[in-house]
């Protein structure tokens with residue numbers, strides 16, 4: 441697989457097979473991902489992997505957690521403007537139409553959202569944390585690291601889903617992985633093999649045309 445194929449075949453998988461993933465493979469992919477660029481070579485990512493029996497204990501821990509949680513950060517800006525608002529809206533429309541969940545079916549939508557908190561059935565995952573001292577430039581470094589991981593996962597025949605939804609469960613996640621106070625949760629990453637039969641995995645999201653976000657300056 442070349443890089444273009446890895447980029448093109450990556451998608452956010454939201455239904456995984458139960459097939460296990462070796463810790464050793466995840467470790468190898470993480471080590472390779474650390475070749476990502478980061479400003480000043482800070483390498484600000486902090487990764488906590490949960491796999492196999494730890495995934496089971498984590499899901500049980502989540503189920504039993506009863507304290508209210510405060511989101512780690514606001515996932516989207518308030519009053520999201522165009523064209524971002526429409527893109528966000530459209531991905532929701534596409535997703536719920538594939539799943540045959542109607543616009544009025546709030547419960548159906550909520551149930552699907554809750555699948556985030558089972559990693560969509562993935563057998564493995566990691567959480568990406570960052571030191572609270574870091575600012576927006578270092579958060580962009582996390583993005584590069586995560587994208588590199590997702591592409592390397594494709595090369596290894598694996599699929600992924602990055603998940604900011606976990607920011608809503610920061611207290612329970614932090615307690616389980618025992619991250620120190622100085623670290624804050626950015627996102628989860630579901631890891632496994634896509635279920636080829638699941639309609640949700642046919643979702644090929646749109647992209648806005650290049651001329652809406654690129655200008656070749658000629659002077």
Ligand SMILES: Cc1cc2nc3c(=O)[nH]c(=O)nc-3n(C[C@H](O)[C@H](O)[C@H](O)COP(=O)(O)O)c2cc1C
Nearest residue numbers: 450451452454531556602603604605606627643645
């Ligand atoms: C940092 C980040 C966090 C995301 N969080 C979630 C999430 O919590 N739940 C989810 O279902 N998808 C999540 N996504 C997936 C996006 O919805 C998805 O990337 C986007 O719709 C484009 O689709 P594609 O990844 O299939 O190309 C996230 C993506 C990124 C990059």
